Amino acid sequence: MKKLCFGTLATILKNCKTKSITQKWLCGTLLLSVASTYDVRSDDGTTSDLVKGKKNLSRIVTDAALSADPQDVSEFFKQNILQMLDSNKRSLIVLALKDIIASDNAIEPDTIIEKVNGMTKETISSRDAFVLEDFLAGIFLYTVQNVENRNCEDSVKEVTDEYIQSFNDEKDKISFISTYSNFSYETANEISINTRALVLLTETGGKCKKCSRVLGIKKEGNDVNYAKIVRLSETDEVVLCVDCEREMQNASVEEKIALISEKHDLETLIVAREATSRYTIEKQIEQVLREVDLMDVTDGTQLKIQPVKVENKIIEKRLKERVLFDVRRLYQGVNDALDRLAGENKLNVDKFAKSVKRMYEDANESQLSQSAIYNLLVETLFEKTGRKYREACEIIISYFVQRCEVFDEITK
DSSP, rough: OOSHHHHHHHHHHHTTTTTTTHHHHHHHHHHHTTTTTTOOTEEEEEHHHHHHTTOOOOOOHHHHHHHHHHHHHHHHHIIIGGGGOOGGGGHHHHHHHHHHHHHHHTTOOOOOEETTTTHHHHHHHHHOOEHHHHHHHHHHHHHHHOOOOTTOOOHHOOOOOOHTTGGGGGGOOEEHHHHHHHHHHHHHTTOOOOHHHHHHHHHHHHHHHTTBBBOOOOOOOOOOSEEEEEEEEOOEEEEOOHHHHHHHTTTOOOHHHHHHHHHHHHHHHHHHHHHHHHHHHHHHHHHHHHHHOOOOTTOOOOOOOOOOOOTTTTTOOOHHHHHHHHHHHHHHHHHHHHHHHHHHSOOOOOHHHHHHHHHHHHHHTOOOOTHHHHHHHHHHHHHHSSSOHHHHHHHHHHHHHHHTTSOOOOOO
């Protein structure tokens, strides 16, 4: 029988890691997420026994896990564990873990397995979209806090490469998101993706426009608290609960006009908030650039003159989408900030660009994945500028991807 334990989790991750990462390094790094002084990354015997399910985790680890902040553990996984995994196998990791959790008869349906967001066995089984660092960190915490790892050898032996590859045909069912919505997981289970309804629900904060009842999106067989799209005019739609939708069928013209007016006011507020958010991030970008501590640059570092499309340089789909989003939104904002600081003699733009290119060249020699290189550059810039504005650092590195200081054109 398959059993969820540290050994089965670690074995799945081991089979889906990048080639440059060793088993002991991966296993040891997992444990550092909760016990920063317990470093067994050079101990072949201990890490091997843990991965094989032969021995229990040290009390140092289990005690530290009980008091660890789940969000901190998730952030550790995001910065340190995800880059060790083959980006093409992330869906396989999720599918294998879902299968093991579903198959483990010792786990009741309402048992909380993912401890970052409080997801139960039943919730995990019904979901197809996950924040990967939360999912892995949450399950890791469960295995460390709740499961004896000793005597799990038989379960670990079932987690073969063939077993993991058996989920290949289902990979497209899994998607990854950056954050979960504010809906409860119980409500989220009732959602089937309906893009228009989601847009309208976002406008209203997930509530009925008239009575403010919290809404989900209709799933077949469920008629409780789901959103109904109501057309008020040729161009205006709102989401209402079932009761308010019935009332609107007999509403007067004046009532409909009043609701349209409220909708337009809300749209104006959303636009204003987006503008404020853009202004804030642009100021943060400029502050990062003002505080950057430049690396030494050799005379031989040459800048690229002709930009290459992001699509022609990045293989990994998720990273490509992330960089394109940053570039389309704020490339000009970064460019303007660089011009402004250069005009004030506050920043040597060419020297800074060469610094970024040199950091990329050094990272690229390590044969890391593109996402790992990107995250390393972001973390370096974040560290050098006082660890204040990580999103701004991400946008600046995306800018240099577009400028061609980061990543080379893919040869055909």
